Amino acid sequence: MSTPAANDRTVTDQRSIDPSATERDWWRQACVYQIYPRSFADAGGDGLGDIPGITSRVPYLKDLGIDAVWLSPFYPSQLADGGYDVDDYRDVDPRLGTLADMDELIAALHDAGIKLIVDIVPNHTSNRHRFFQEALAGGRGSAARERYIFREGRGENGELPPTDWTSMFGGSAWEQVEDGQWYLHLFAPEQPDLNWKHPDVIEDFETTVRFWCDRGVDGFRVDVAQLLAKDLPEDTASLPSQAELDAMDRTSGTHPLEDRDEVHEIYAGWRAIMNQYDPPRTAVAEAWVATPERRALYARPTSLGQAFNFDMLEADFDAAQYRRVIEENLAAAAAAGSSTTWVLSNHDHVRHVTRYGLPPRNGDTRKGGNSWLLSGGKQEDVDGAGGLRRGRAATLFLLALPGSMYLYQGEELGLPEVGDLPDEARQDPTFFRSPGEDVGRDGCRVPIPWTRDGVAFGFGEAAPHLPQPESFGELSVQAQQGVDGSTLELYRQALRLRRDLQAAEELQWVETGREDVLHIRRPGGWSALLNTGQQPYPLPAGQVLMASAVLDHDQLPAQAAVWIREDEQTPQA
Numbered sequence: 001m002s003t004p005a006a007n008d009r010t011v012t013d014q015r016s017i018d019p020s021a022t023e024r025d026w027w028r029q030a031c032v033y034q035i036y037p038r039s040f041a042d043a044g045g046d047g048l049g050d051i052p053g054i055t056s057r058v059p060y061l062k063d064l065g066i067d068a069v070w071l072s073p074f075y076p077s078q079l080a081d082g083g084y085d086v087d088d089y090r091d092v093d094p095r096l097g098t099l100a101d102m103d104e105l106i107a108a109l110h111d112a113g114i115k116l117i118v119d120i121v122p123n124h125t126s127n128r129h130r131f132f133q134e135a136l137a138g139g140r141g142s143a144a145r146e147r148y149i150f151r152e153g154r155g156e157n158g159e160l161p162p163t164d165w166t167s168m169f170g171g172s173a174w175e176q177v178e179d180g181q182w183y184l185h186l187f188a189p190e191q192p193d194l195n196w197k198h199p200d201v202i203e204d205f206e207t208t209v210r211f212w213c214d215r216g217v218d219g220f221r222v223d224v225a226q227l228l229a230k231d232l233p234e235d236t237a238s239l240p241s242q243a244e245l246d247a248m249d250r251t252s253g254t255h256p257l258e259d260r261d262e263v264h265e266i267y268a269g270w271r272a273i274m275n276q277y278d279p280p281r282t283a284v285a286e287a288w289v290a291t292p293e294r295r296a297l298y299a300r301p302t303s304l305g306q307a308f309n310f311d312m313l314e315a316d317f318d319a320a321q322y323r324r325v326i327e328e329n330l331a332a333a334a335a336a337g338s339s340t341t342w343v344l345s346n347h348d349h350v351r352h353v354t355r356y357g358l359p360p361r362n363g364d365t366r367k368g369g370n371s372w373l374l375s376g377g378k379q380e381d382v383d384g385a386g387g388l389r390r391g392r393a394a395t396l397f398l399l400a401l402p403g404s405m406y407l408y409q410g411e412e413l414g415l416p417e418v419g420d421l422p423d424e425a426r427q428d429p430t431f432f433r434s435p436g437e438d439v440g441r442d443g444c445r446v447p448i449p450w451t452r453d454g455v456a457f458g459f460g461e462a463a464p465h466l467p468q469p470e471s472f473g474e475l476s477v478q479a480q481q482g483v484d485g486s487t488l489e490l491y492r493q494a495l496r497l498r499r500d501l502q503a504a505e506e507l508q509w510v511e512t513g514r515e516d517v518l519h520i521r522r523p524g525g526w527s528a529l530l531n532t533g534q535q536p537y538p539l540p541a542g543q544v545l546m547a548s549a550v551l552d553h554d555q556l557p558a559q560a561a562v563w564i565r566e567d568e569q570t571p572q573a
């Protein structure tokens with residue numbers, strides 16, 4: 001067997017965890033499991049997942065070995081954007097349960113040693129939110145309109161939108177109301193953007209943050225955290241065009257719509273509240289910004305404390321790309337005093353086993369982490385087996401890194417994207433506003449299969465709100481539980497071992513002499529290797545702890561990852 005070359009170097013040695021700070025710093029290396037509540041478990045039997053459904057599955061979550069749950073929005077909502085259009089931030093959608101059900105869920109998770117992070121959506125409310133209803137009723141020039149971004153239209157009678165800006169879901173970013181004024185919505189028309197210069201908005205969200213902290217949640221995931229602060233002239237004629245916006249610098253904190261420096265004043269207010277609790281509540285920013293340095297601003301302890309690193313959603317299964325992403329993100333997070341996050345899948349992106357079954361993107365990020373599958377690609381062209389093999393290897397390798405890991409429900413089953421949902425089943429506004437050109441994100445939101453057969457594969461007793469394909473039966477929890485080599489058992493074993501093995505946030509690269517093989521070493525004498533190439537790679541001497549694929553004697557096969565406790569370590573350079 002080969003011995004690793006001696007030119008090791010430590011690329012990050014940020015700080016060891018002080019055991020007395022473990023409770024306060026639980027999030028730094030946590031494994032967080034995202035639940036999209038309407039698609040997890042349906043206890044109410046109406047085809048929509050709900051809070052009691054999640055509570056009933058806490059034993060499963062405990063057994064899986066996660067540290068925390070991140071719950072996507074469960075608030076009252078007309079579901080114009082899967083719940084990211086919130087009517088009331090301090091209540092529960094009656095179809096999903098009640099505040100008492102949330103209290104029960106929090107208690108059940110805490111009893112199982114699992115923390116809870118809830119999603120908070122501060123850039124926009126829904127158009128049914130009290131503030132927006134008051135803005136409509138108050139009329140032009142009213143104080144209530146000031147809480148949103150209303151402007152006069154262009155054209156002789158103001159019949160044209162104030163600008164040519166397009167919303168993230170396609171179509172105009174402005175919607176006209178009855179009296180002729182227009183309001184800004186960077187997402188769907190049902191999601192009017194708030195005016196964060198308004199004291200009522202600031203105060204109301206601080207009340208919401210306190211409300212959930214008091215109820216016992218451990219942290220927040222902050223939706224599109226980079227968009228809240230805006231600086232737009234009152235006068236329509238002075239608003240920039242889309243082309244002008246596109247040409248503006250996004251790295252100086254002065255863009256009129258995105259990632260403005262003063263957004264951190266808002267989060268400093270939240271941080272002050274979150275720090276009043278013991279342990280302090282955590283927050284993670286969803287911040288799509290121009291550079292890792294700009295992202296790190298959200299991760300500072302004086303701001304939200306952690307920020308999502310989405311680079312793995314855009315990287316191919318490629319060792320060189322992985323190494324670059326890992327080095328950049330560990331360094332940026334460390335410089336901010338935070339830890340990074342690893343994300344392979346979430347509710348907005350094509351599931352990673354499917355992404356890895358598609359041709360490499362080679363840096364083409366036009367679809368922001370999505371792929372041609374979303375714009376008319378064919379499901380039958382996906383290399384399902386290859387994608388699963390690469391997906392398992394990727395997960396095992398990323399679980400070996402310092403930082404926290406965010407898993408998306410169903411990835412532990414190796415669930416693929418459901419690319420061929422019938423048009424009439426689709427719910428995502430992207431599909432309707434593109435129109436039809438981009439099939440949207442429903443394919444990763446199909447309800448979880450719990451059993452091999454039965455109505456909705458054990459998800460609930462009614463037809464689920466998005467149809468599940470037949471293939472889900474064999475991917476169900478029941479089909480994989482206790483089965484050696486299944487994806488579910490791979491995740492369970494890895495999460496269990498990860499807990500025992502991770503001590504300090506240190507990582508050392510071991511040079512492999514191969515561009516397509518990565519080898520990292522962590523404290524405690526263990527190593528992880530990833531082979532993204534086609535040729536096997538000789539394993540270093542040691543005890544194999546686990547592997548993403550069957551090993552061929554002392555070789556790491558193509559497109560696989562392994563964890564090893566090495567016999568003898570090369571001294572650090």
Ligand code: GLC
Nearest residue numbers: 081084121187223224347348
């Ligand atoms: C975030 C959410 C996404 C939602 C959007 C608007 O990107 O993850 O699901 O559509 O914000 O709230």
